Amino acid sequence: MTDAQELGITESKEYNTGEWYAEVVKKAGLANYGPEGMSGFIVTRPRGYALWERLQGELDARFKDTGVQNAYFPLFIPESYLEREKDIVEGFDPEVAWVTHGGHEELEERLAVRPTSESIIAPYMSQWVRSHRDLPLRVNQWASVVRWEATETKPFFRTKEFLWQEGHTAHATSEGAWEETMLRLDQYEDVYEDVLAIPVIRGQKPDHDKFPGADTTTTVEALMPDGKSVQGATSHHLGTSFAEAFDLTYADTDEEERVCNTTSWGFSWRSLGALIMTHSDDQGLVLPPTIAPEQVVVVPIWQEDTKDEVLEYAEDLAEDLESEGVRVELDARDERNPGFKFNEWELRGVPLRFEIGPNEVDDGEITAVHRPDGESVTLDRDDVTDEIHDQFDEVFAKLYAAAEENLSENVREAEGRNEILGTIGQHGGYVKAPWCGDEDCETEIKDQIAAEIVMVPFEGDDEKHHPAVLEGDCDCAVCGEAAETTAYFAKSY
Amino acid sequence: MTDAQELGITESKEYNTGEWYAEVVKKAGLANYGPEGMSGFIVTRPRGYALWERLQGELDARFKDTGVQNAYFPLFIPESYLEREKDIVEGFDPEVAWVTHGGHEELEERLAVRPTSESIIAPYMSQWVRSHRDLPLRVNQWASVVRWEATETKPFFRTKEFLWQEGHTAHATSEGAWEETMLRLDQYEDVYEDVLAIPVIRGQKPDHDKFPGADTTTTVEALMPDGKSVQGATSHHLGTSFAEAFDLTYADTDEEERVCNTTSWGFSWRSLGALIMTHSDDQGLVLPPTIAPEQVVVVPIWQEDTKDEVLEYAEDLAEDLESEGVRVELDARDERNPGFKFNEWELRGVPLRFEIGPNEVDDGEITAVHRPDGESVTLDRDDVTDEIHDQFDEVFAKLYAAAEENLSENVREAEGRNEILGTIGQHGGYVKAPWCGDEDCETEIKDQIAAEIVMVPFEGDDEKHHPAVLEGDCDCAVCGEAAETTAYFAKSY
Numbered sequence: 001m002t003d004a005q006e007l008g009i010t011e012s013k014e015y016n017t018g019e020w021y022a023e024v025v026k027k028a029g030l031a032n033y034g035p036e037g038m039s040g041f042i043v044t045r046p047r048g049y050a051l052w053e054r055l056q057g058e059l060d061a062r063f064k065d066t067g068v069q070n071a072y073f074p075l076f077i078p079e080s081y082l083e084r085e086k087d088i089v090e091g092f093d094p095e096v097a098w099v100t101h102g103g104h105e106e107l108e109e110r111l112a113v114r115p116t117s118e119s120i121i122a123p124y125m126s127q128w129v130r131s132h133r134d135l136p137l138r139v140n141q142w143a144s145v146v147r148w149e150a151t152e153t154k155p156f157f158r159t160k161e162f163l164w165q166e167g168h169t170a171h172a173t174s175e176g177a178w179e180e181t182m183l184r185l186d187q188y189e190d191v192y193e194d195v196l197a198i199p200v201i202r203g204q205k206p207d208h209d210k211f212p213g214a215d216t217t218t219t220v221e222a223l224m225p226d227g228k229s230v231q232g233a234t235s236h237h238l239g240t241s242f243a244e245a246f247d248l249t250y251a252d253t254d255e256e257e258r259v260c261n262t263t264s265w266g267f268s269w270r271s272l273g274a275l276i277m278t279h280s281d282d283q284g285l286v287l288p289p290t291i292a293p294e295q296v297v298v299v300p301i302w303q304e305d306t307k308d309e310v311l312e313y314a315e316d317l318a319e320d321l322e323s324e325g326v327r328v329e330l331d332a333r334d335e336r337n338p339g340f341k342f343n344e345w346e347l348r349g350v351p352l353r354f355e356i357g358p359n360e361v362d363d364g365e366i367t368a369v370h371r372p373d374g375e376s377v378t379l380d381r382d383d384v385t386d387e388i389h390d391q392f393d394e395v396f397a398k399l400y401a402a403a404e405e406n407l408s409e410n411v412r413e414a415e416g417r418n419e420i421l422g423t424i425g426q427h428g429g430y431v432k433a434p435w436c437g438d439e440d441c442e443t444e445i446k447d448q449i450a451a452e453i454v455m456v457p458f459e460g461d462d463e464k465h466h467p468a469v470l471e472g473d474c475d476c477a478v479c480g481e482a483a484e485t486t487a488y489f490a491k492s493y
Numbered sequence: 494m495t496d497a498q499e500l501g502i503t504e505s506k507e508y509n510t511g512e513w514y515a516e517v518v519k520k521a522g523l524a525n526y527g528p529e530g531m532s533g534f535i536v537t538r539p540r541g542y543a544l545w546e547r548l549q550g551e552l553d554a555r556f557k558d559t560g561v562q563n564a565y566f567p568l569f570i571p572e573s574y575l576e577r578e579k580d581i582v583e584g585f586d587p588e589v590a591w592v593t594h595g596g597h598e599e600l601e602e603r604l605a606v607r608p609t610s611e612s613i614i615a616p617y618m619s620q621w622v623r624s625h626r627d628l629p630l631r632v633n634q635w636a637s638v639v640r641w642e643a644t645e646t647k648p649f650f651r652t653k654e655f656l657w658q659e660g661h662t663a664h665a666t667s668e669g670a671w672e673e674t675m676l677r678l679d680q681y682e683d684v685y686e687d688v689l690a691i692p693v694i695r696g697q698k699p700d701h702d703k704f705p706g707a708d709t710t711t712t713v714e715a716l717m718p719d720g721k722s723v724q725g726a727t728s729h730h731l732g733t734s735f736a737e738a739f740d741l742t743y744a745d746t747d748e749e750e751r752v753c754n755t756t757s758w759g760f761s762w763r764s765l766g767a768l769i770m771t772h773s774d775d776q777g778l779v780l781p782p783t784i785a786p787e788q789v790v791v792v793p794i795w796q797e798d799t800k801d802e803v804l805e806y807a808e809d810l811a812e813d814l815e816s817e818g819v820r821v822e823l824d825a826r827d828e829r830n831p832g833f834k835f836n837e838w839e840l841r842g843v844p845l846r847f848e849i850g851p852n853e854v855d856d857g858e859i860t861a862v863h864r865p866d867g868e869s870v871t872l873d874r875d876d877v878t879d880e881i882h883d884q885f886d887e888v889f890a891k892l893y894a895a896a897e898e899n900l901s902e903n904v905r906e907a908e909g910r911n912e913i914l915g916t917i918g919q920h921g922g923y924v925k926a927p928w929c930g931d932e933d934c935e936t937e938i939k940d941q942i943a944a945e946i947v948m949v950p951f952e953g954d955d956e957k958h959h960p961a962v963l964e965g966d967c968d969c970a971v972c973g974e975a976a977e978t979t980a981y982f983a984k985s986y
């Protein structure tokens with residue numbers, strides 16, 4: 001294997017999406033696979049973790065601005081606590097990692113490594129809520145969770161342990177809980193669209209695919225370039241089912257004891273998977289400036305006789321940008337040539353490259369190159385601390401536009417079973433069709449082509465519904481019974 | 494039990510320190526004990542977690558300013574990986590939680606829930622380091638760890654699961670690793686002294702109490718008001734022992750393969766225990782303004798006829814402070830009287846209380862009350878956004894001065910075995926004595942009075958050494974053999 005092959009991406013995004021994705025994750029330095037004996041686990045390297053930290057910061061600030069407090073609950077949940085969820089969820093049988101021994105002793109009761117924390121958070125919330133004055137109560141936890149699913153590992157998309165946040169809230173009324181559910185969905189949408197440059201579509205899960213025990217599960221879905229949907233984040237209106245099971249009640253203004261309505265909502269590092277998959281290309285990672293660890297790399301290009309002036313100009317430029325709050329990297333390595341550096345920073349996803357040679361120095365200019373499409377722009381050195389923000393906006397807009405084009409071109413309509421199968425088979429993407437609401441009609445499609453109903457538009461969100469559904473009195477595309485709503489069929493991650 | 498008793502602190506810090514501590518943690522809303530079947534675990538409530546988040550932010554910013562990157566490693570460590578530490582550490586027998594089952598399957602190899610991550614981080618660092626250009630490599634992880642020790646639970650001080658950070662670095666030379674070790678110790682000292690208002694003393698652990706495998710373990714120690722020492726944080730120079738065991742080598746400038754020198758350093762939520770224990774009193778929690786979730790509480794005091802003007806003045810004041818970046822809470826609850834509010838905010842540790850009544854409104858003033866000592870100061874309303882910073886500094890200085898007085902008054906000298914025992918027995922605190930370096934001499938003291946050698950001053954840190962040691966040619970206070978250095982004996986947490 002040559003040096004260039006070892007460093008560069010060799011797989012094709014279009015033809016070998018899975019292998020390409022794994023190669024980008026590894027070669028851009030985002031993650032490694034876990035050690036032997038621990039398939040399904042990954043090591044998140046500093047460049048990968050920096051992306052998660054920034055996302056965490058964006059979301060956490062939005063949460064805190066809207067009344068959420070963070071807390072930390074034990075990593076382990078006694079088996080008997082998990083069992084209480086059986087009161088809520090029939091056939092609940094968690095695939096979890098079990099701790100059976102502490103030191104040299106066998107434990108009296110097995111402890112589950114948290115797969116999600118409802119069953120330990122709810123009992124404490126019920127201790128903390130006494131009166132209507134304690135409501136709404138909003139608690140969020142940033143932590144790792146473990147789900148022992150025996151599937152092939154795909155870093156950030158499918159791992160046995162993953163990082164996420166789970167928010168849990170209690171409210172006096174169902175309306176309060178509904179507002180909360182939608183507020184968090186809005187915030188997830190914001191982060192996808194404004195930070196990750198990924199447009200999403202919002203709606204709810206079909207009843208048979210709701211979070212167990214929930215009244216309503218809402219979702220934001222993102223369409224990947226390979227035509228598959230990613231469930232970006234979910235926000236659940238849990239009604240009173242969890243509150244009843246865990247005795248979460250409050251004394252109302254009239255001193256009557258009432259049951260709370262609760263919500264929960266979660267966002268995981270799967271969002272990083274969507275980020276990598278959406279924007280990156282055969283040269284490697286592509287990141288929007290909003291989240292890139294380095295927003296701009298300055299590469300000086302010199303000959304022996306121009307080295308001093310070029311380096312001084314480049315250093316000065318990097319300093320200016322840094323004091324403007326820009327995340328800038330000056331790559332002044334002696335032992336590497338500019339071409340090598342260009343490739344390396346492209347692989348790593350830096351959104352903007354500034355090339356500085358003797359001509360730029362003489363003319364008081366900067367040659368700026370956009371990572372997504374290689375477009376080259378000449379900037380005035382003196383205006384750079386202003387202009388760079390426009391450049392960032394332009395790069396962001398290019399990424400967003402490409403993703404939005406993919407989404408808008410890949411929502412199609414169908415009115416019959418074969419049309420659903422044919423359209424997904426040919427194009428991937430979403431197919432919206434009238435649906436009776438019966439899971440069997442999903443199963444029939446799933447069995448044929450492994451696509452499922454990933455989303456049902458909200459009532460009143462007319463432009464997302466199938467036109468025939470809006471007109472009323474139409475038939476389910478699969479079984480021909482009366483249609484109740486519109487289903488979005490898609491293959492999914 | 495009356496309402497006041499249920500809300501207020503009933504135990505005495507001086508006479509019932511342990512019970513008092515537990516009561517403050519609970520009633521100030523910092524933490525609850527874990528569920529039944531999970532003794533040793535706590536639930537960190539939002540007010541407690543907010544303290545940890547702020548500390549994390551302070552330390553993380555210092556780390557990032559000095560070249561540290563965060564990463565995330567798996568929660569589990571295969572038993573065989575932990576076993577490799579046996580090459581380094583004789584008699585290594587970790588008291589950990591063991592995962593034996595994933596879902597319904599028994600695992601082929603048991604997985605330890607991370608008690609510390611050296612054994613999984615080092616092998617990856619060895620993959621990431623190829624040449625001298627990759628050094629120094631600095632990786633930090635914020636995470637929870639589990640140690641299955643069967644001791645009585647004391648929130649933040651002793652829990653089976655705790656939150657911490659562990660930093661791991663690799664360097665070309667031993668000097669580089671030594672600088673790193675001391676840089677992190679400096680940062681820990683900064684955070685204790687400048688953020689937590691707790692003076693610490695620094696030094697190293699005696700050889701028999703080093704981190705297993707380390708060349709040198711350095712520590713910052715804080716003296717609690719009950720005369721016991723808390724190990725505030727440790728920073729280890731690991732020499733080449735871990736690098737050799739995990740094959741962490743680099744190609745030097747001359748192309749020769751050399752073994753790295755490594756360090757590790759950790760800071761846990763035990764620091765929160767020290768914070769609570771140091772400053773709080775029989776009225777409840779006391780926090781320095783640097784870390785308090787609310788730095789100032791505004792309490793309006795009105796009669797029916799003055800309500801509107803008082804409330805307006807108070808609201809206006811709170812807004813001004815908030816736009817100045819002050820963390821301010823306006824307590825305008827109708828259903829509680831001012832006395833109740835005073836007690837509640839004192840219990841919760843808010844450093845500064847602003848009382849606003851009709852007189853303050855008429856005179857354009859503010860009555861400010863310092864939480865640590867109840868001192869009352871009149872401020873000019875128009876200057877408050879400037880003056881509040883001085884007020885914060887004053888409150889901080891009071892807390893620091895009290896802790897420093899406790900420390901400086903409680904370092905005593907001894908030259909004989911009985912003097913050590915008698916002094917610690919009578920006063921607690923630190924007793925510094927000439928020491929031969931033999932663990933047996935510690936054991937003799939430990940057996941008698943449960944005090945140990947918590948710290949040995951660095952060479953050259955003359956003012957910390959016993960005068961006789963500086964003069965040279967003196968005898969161990971315990972056995973009478975030639976003394977090598979000074980030992981600080983103390984009881985410890």
Ligand SMILES: [Zn+2]
Binds near residue numbers: 435436438441479481
């Ligand atoms: Zn149907």
Ligand SMILES: [Zn+2]
Binds near residue numbers: 929930971
């Ligand atoms: Zn001795």
